[in-house]
Amino acid sequence: MFQHRIAQQKNCKPLPKMICVFLLFVISLLSSQPVIAQSTRQTYIVHVNLPADQVPGESRDLETWYRSFLPEATANSEEPSRIRHRYRNVVTGFAAKLSPEDVKEMEKKEGFLHARPEKMYALKTTHSPNFLGLYQNLGSWPESDYGKGVIIGVLDSGITPGHPSFDDEGVPPPPARWKGKCELKGTACNNKLIGARNFARDDPGPPIDHDGHGTHTASTAAGNFVSGANVFGQANGVASGLSPLAHLAIYKVCSEEGCYESDILAAFDAAIEDGVNLLSISIGGISAPFYEDGIALGAFSAMEKGILVSCSANNDGPNYFSLENEAPWILTVGASTIDRKIVATALLGNQEEYDGQSLYQIHDFPATLLPLINAGSQGNKADEFCAPGSLNDIDVKGKVVLCVRGGGIARIAKGQTVKDAGGAAMILMNDKPDAYDTLADAHVLPAAHVSYADGEKIRAYINSTSNPKATILFKGTVIGDKTAPMVASYSSRGPSLASPLILKPDIIGPGSSILAAWPKPVDNTTNVKATFNMISGTSMACPHLSGIAALIKSVHPDWSPAMIKSAIMTSATQTNLNNSLILDQRLLPADIFATGAGHVNPPRALDPGLVYDIKTRDYISYLCYMYTENQVAIIVNRKINCGGSEYKGVPGPQLNYPSFAIQLGYGSQTYPRTVTNVGDAKSSYYVQIENVPGVDVTVEPKVLAFSKVNQKKTYTVSFSRQDFTANGSYVQGSIAWISVKHIVRIPVSVHLVL
Ligand SMILES: *[C@@H]1O[C@H](CO)[C@@H](O)[C@H](O)[C@H]1NC(C)=O
Numbered sequence: 001m002f003q004h005r006i007a008q009q010k011n012c013k014p015l016p017k018m019i020c021v022f023l024l025f026v027i028s029l030l031s032s033q034p035v036i037a038q039s040t041r042q043t044y045i046v047h048v049n050l051p052a053d054q055v056p057g058e059s060r061d062l063e064t065w066y067r068s069f070l071p072e073a074t075a076n077s078e079e080p081s082r083i084r085h086r087y088r089n090v091v092t093g094f095a096a097k098l099s100p101e102d103v104k105e106m107e108k109k110e111g112f113l114h115a116r117p118e119k120m121y122a123l124k125t126t127h128s129p130n131f132l133g134l135y136q137n138l139g140s141w142p143e144s145d146y147g148k149g150v151i152i153g154v155l156d157s158g159i160t161p162g163h164p165s166f167d168d169e170g171v172p173p174p175p176a177r178w179k180g181k182c183e184l185k186g187t188a189c190n191n192k193l194i195g196a197r198n199f200a201r202d203d204p205g206p207p208i209d210h211d212g213h214g215t216h217t218a219s220t221a222a223g224n225f226v227s228g229a230n231v232f233g234q235a236n237g238v239a240s241g242l243s244p245l246a247h248l249a250i251y252k253v254c255s256e257e258g259c260y261e262s263d264i265l266a267a268f269d270a271a272i273e274d275g276v277n278l279l280s281i282s283i284g285g286i287s288a289p290f291y292e293d294g295i296a297l298g299a300f301s302a303m304e305k306g307i308l309v310s311c312s313a314n315n316d317g318p319n320y321f322s323l324e325n326e327a328p329w330i331l332t333v334g335a336s337t338i339d340r341k342i343v344a345t346a347l348l349g350n351q352e353e354y355d356g357q358s359l360y361q362i363h364d365f366p367a368t369l370l371p372l373i374n375a376g377s378q379g380n381k382a383d384e385f386c387a388p389g390s391l392n393d394i395d396v397k398g399k400v401v402l403c404v405r406g407g408g409i410a411r412i413a414k415g416q417t418v419k420d421a422g423g424a425a426m427i428l429m430n431d432k433p434d435a436y437d438t439l440a441d442a443h444v445l446p447a448a449h450v451s452y453a454d455g456e457k458i459r460a461y462i463n464s465t466s467n468p469k470a471t472i473l474f475k476g477t478v479i480g481d482k483t484a485p486m487v488a489s490y491s492s493r494g495p496s497l498a499s500p501l502i503l504k505p506d507i508i509g510p511g512s513s514i515l516a517a518w519p520k521p522v523d524n525t526t527n528v529k530a531t532f533n534m535i536s537g538t539s540m541a542c543p544h545l546s547g548i549a550a551l552i553k554s555v556h557p558d559w560s561p562a563m564i565k566s567a568i569m570t571s572a573t574q575t576n577l578n579n580s581l582i583l584d585q586r587l588l589p590a591d592i593f594a595t596g597a598g599h600v601n602p603p604r605a606l607d608p609g610l611v612y613d614i615k616t617r618d619y620i621s622y623l624c625y626m627y628t629e630n631q632v633a634i635i636v637n638r639k640i641n642c643g644g645s646e647y648k649g650v651p652g653p654q655l656n657y658p659s660f661a662i663q664l665g666y667g668s669q670t671y672p673r674t675v676t677n678v679g680d681a682k683s684s685y686y687v688q689i690e691n692v693p694g695v696d697v698t699v700e701p702k703v704l705a706f707s708k709v710n711q712k713k714t715y716t717v718s719f720s721r722q723d724f725t726a727n728g729s730y731v732q733g734s735i736a737w738i739s740v741k742h743i744v745r746i747p748v749s750v751h752l753v754l
Pocket residue numbers: 377456459460463
């Protein structure tokens with residue numbers, strides 16, 4: 001929608017949403033706003049230092065202190081308080097409506113640190129547990145107690161109370177430390193849905209989900225078991241989240257307008273106090289320095305309190321440098337396919353068949369061939385994207401219309417265009433970048449989403465005959481696609497812009513055509529009248545990882561966020577069901593900037609053998625290397641002496657992160673890593689180095705022998721170039737520690753520079 005989006009690929013691709021909302025905004029300014037002479041006010045996030053005598057955490061005098069920064073005239077006037085939020089945990093400061101002049105005045109005051117206008121963020125089964133190796137009443141899943149006792153906070157568009165996914169059968173009462181609130185009416189909250197609060201300023205009232213996104217993500221993380229879940233009869237089976245007996249605490253921060261940054265920070269503030277164990281955030285924006293990124297700020301404070309924050313990587317792939325939510329204390333999640341397809345096949349007049357996908361399956365659709373028309377070859381090439389209204393001057397009545405993915409028009413909206421113009425069906429072909437990546441959407445008319453290569457063949461067929469014809473054959477749910485998991489084309493890719501020396505994304509998990517809970521009322525924007533819907537995006541991948549993190553937290557309640565994250569990353573898989581390397585949308589091996597550590601493997605993540613831990617102090621040293629002391633203070637919420645002995649600035653690769661992203665020129669580089677034994681007391685690991693082309697990687701020592709649980713061992717890794725021809729390219733490899741029971745692998749990315 002805006003700069004920051006709900007990371008979902010359902011209706012509007014991020015960019016177009018951004019544009020369309022900006023347009024609405026401009027129009028409303030032009031049409032309805034009187035011309036205001038004074039500068040307009042907007043919401044600023046204001047960071048201040050605490051007065052010298054203030055005990056951190058004591059909120060008694062904070063209100064007076066915060067108000068003292070406001071302009072005198074407003075501090076005393078009758079007008080309603082301009083302070084929108086007073087923060088207690090995530091920011092030392094507040095959010096207030098201010099003009100640039102007000103801010104200039106504030107800057108002169110003692111204790112002022114930083115102020116900037118808030119940004120707008122936006123929102124970007126269930127076979128997937130089985131696909132991930134989790135089976136009801138069998139093995140790791142019951143052993144992990146299905147996430148019992150863990151509280152997952154979800155920042156999103158709200159919740160659909162009463163949905164069967166949020167039934168509390170088998171869920172124990174919340175732990176005693178839970179202090180959250182339920183703003184839903186009556187008995188809507190229960191042992192599953194233990195809290196629900198609304199911070200979305202444009203959508204007051206109870207935190208009801210008017211979009212579907214929040215209901216879908218919450219149920220993916222921790223929806224209870226529901227039998228007979230399906231959409232249009234497809235994908236029928238038992239639906240559940242990844243952590244079906246965990247608790248959910250809902251924080252609504254997004255409305256139709258988007259997700260205001262100051263509201264997101266207020267939700268973080270509350271969630272930390274309420275006592276959540278994990279936060280699942282399928283919301284994002286554009287990459288920014290961490291001191292200007294509300295999600296990075298909130299997640300830092302959460303991490304300090306032992307809360308792991310799992311976030312979507314964004315949907316701007318397959319372009320490189322398209323990530324967001326990339327701070328090292330966040331788990332950054334990319335999206336992959338699962339092995340289920342909902343097959344809809346384009347049958348042409350020449351008898352050729354091209355298998356595609358559509359969730360909307362019509363079993364009485366006639367197999368008779370209908371006239372086929374290419375929307376883009378009727379005079380105006382731009383019409384190929386089937387933008388609303390674009391087919392009004394073309395005769396498509398009763399025909400099958402070929403439309404192309406992309407161009408800023410949502411996939412389902414293209415079908416609506418065809419339907420509105422009287423078309424009978426749509427063949428949706430990929431644009432070139434999306435290549436072989438097709439999705440099962442709830443289209444509003446008979447449709448088949450086919451690959452770019454197949455689309456090209458269909459175009460050629462249309463050119464080859466004066467009387468092209470086609471129809472759609474609906475073949476239903478097919479399980480067992482051997483190319484799965486494949487990196488979704490839309491899944492954002494590294495390297496990280498905000499911090500190039502930390503490898504991102506961290507991990508990939510199921511995000512394409514994911515079945516999960518959906519608000520019950522008829523949804524007019526998609527063809528869904530069910531209580532479940534299938535949508536796609538890194539938004540859908542993030543709550544898979546949040547649910548898996550909850551399983552780990554349930555088994556290892558004392559593990560830090562960094563340990564949980566390490567367990568997930570070092571146990572990830574690099575191969576697909578065909579035992580080949582995981583592919584990207586071009587069906588070529590996906591690179592490290594698409595997969596991070598690889599595809600999540602929950603049974604192995606529950607028993608990782610070794611973990612890499614990172615303490616708050618280490619992150620602060622890393623921040624001291626990146627930023628000024630004032631910028632560090634904005635993130636850490638206290639004054640830090642970066643020159644002192646406690647926080648010697650260290651570059652990214654020095655952080656005990658379970659991956660490497662280095663820049664290597666003439667000199668060699670050596671970094672330490674420390675692993676903690678969380679497997680058997682007596683265990684021994686030997687190192688296995690996967691070749692990094694053109695780079696010599698040496699690890700010392702080559703064997704790590706442990707005699708105790710929680711024992712730590714440090715090793716060093718040295719990198720040096722073997723030749724000095726390449727300049728600017730990236731190469732990749734890995735370092736793995738191998739024991740009888742475990743493979744503990746970290747990926748390595750080297751940027752060759754000169
Ligand atoms: C089909 O014909 C159009 C113009 O007649 C041409 O631009 C296009 O490249 C052709 N497409 C294929 C796939 O042959």
